[in-house]
Amino acid sequence: MLTAISIIVGALIGSFLNVCIARLPKEESIVFPGSHCPRCGHPIRGYDNIPIISYLVLKGKCRDCGASISIQYPLVEGITAVGSFLLFLRFGLSVAYLIYFAFLCSLIVITVIDLYHQIIPDVISLPGIGVGLLASLVLPGITFWNSLVGVLLGGGSLFIVATVYQWLFKREGMGGGDVKLLAMIGAFLGWKVVILTILLSSLIGSVVGIVMIVVKGKDFKYAIPFGPFLAAGAVISLGWGGQIIGWYLNLNR
Numbered sequence: 001m002l003t004a005i006s007i008i009v010g011a012l013i014g015s016f017l018n019v020c021i022a023r024l025p026k027e028e029s030i031v032f033p034g035s036h037c038p039r040c041g042h043p044i045r046g047y048d049n050i051p052i053i054s055y056l057v058l059k060g061k062c063r064d065c066g067a068s069i070s071i072q073y074p075l076v077e078g079i080t081a082v083g084s085f086l087l088f089l090r091f092g093l094s095v096a097y098l099i100y101f102a103f104l105c106s107l108i109v110i111t112v113i114d115l116y117h118q119i120i121p122d123v124i125s126l127p128g129i130g131v132g133l134l135a136s137l138v139l140p141g142i143t144f145w146n147s148l149v150g151v152l153l154g155g156g157s158l159f160i161v162a163t164v165y166q167w168l169f170k171r172e173g174m175g176g177g178d179v180k181l182l183a184m185i186g187a188f189l190g191w192k193v194v195i196l197t198i199l200l201s202s203l204i205g206s207v208v209g210i211v212m213i214v215v216k217g218k219d220f221k222y223a224i225p226f227g228p229f230l231a232a233g234a235v236i237s238l239g240w241g242g243q244i245i246g247w248y249l250n251l252n253r
């Protein structure tokens with residue numbers, strides 16, 4: 001029963017994340033006014049605002065003007081629901097579930113905004129660093145010092161990479177947004193897991209980058225936002241970091 005609720009709550013929160021994704025880059029209020037169609041401006045009716053299901057019922061089109069609704073809406077709702085479900089399975093109804101779910105939600109919003117606008121809003125990442133540090137005081141399995149070193153190592157390492165890159169190539173390769181995002185990830189996951197996150201996101205980023213160069217013929221100057229890879233690396237690290245680190249240490253025994 002509680003498991004079913006975790007999925008439904010996840011989908012509802014996902015619906016709210018879509019509002020944040022649409023409005024945060026425009027610096028609009030995320031509370032007021034209610035949702036409306038971006039083309040005809042008609043307010044979305046309550047029964048047309050059910051996560052995932054409304055998208056299917058309306059076949060992805062506005063009831064009033066027929067404008068197509070982005071697949072982003074049901075995707076974000078579905079991913080948030082699955083994330084809530086998996087975290088609930090692992091942590092049960094606990095403070096850890098709430099904290100890691102909030103962390104996951106912030107990563108989802110950052111990923112989609114970065115994909116659309118190539119920016120990572122400070123309004124999420126900067127408070128995120130503070131929340132992550134505070135969370136280490138109540139989370140089992142991470143100390144405040146681990147969290148603090150995570151912030152310094154995560155933010156510091158990317159800051160050095162970004163500075164060296166800029167000095168070598170005379171252009172910005174990685175934005176300050178990525179530095180603050182990795183500092184936030186370090187706050188929530190600690191220094192060991194943030195190293196794993198850096199390795200995983202570089203690996204995923206390289207693979208995707210090479211595939212895009214091969215498939216689309218883009219050259220290396222084509223800027224791919226790095227935020228989504230950092231977020232993906234953080235999610236994999238959160239889910240399976242312990243196993244991956246344990247497996248690696250076993251290899252070197």
Ligand SMILES: [Zn+2]
Nearest residue numbers: 037040062065
């Ligand atoms: Zn419309």
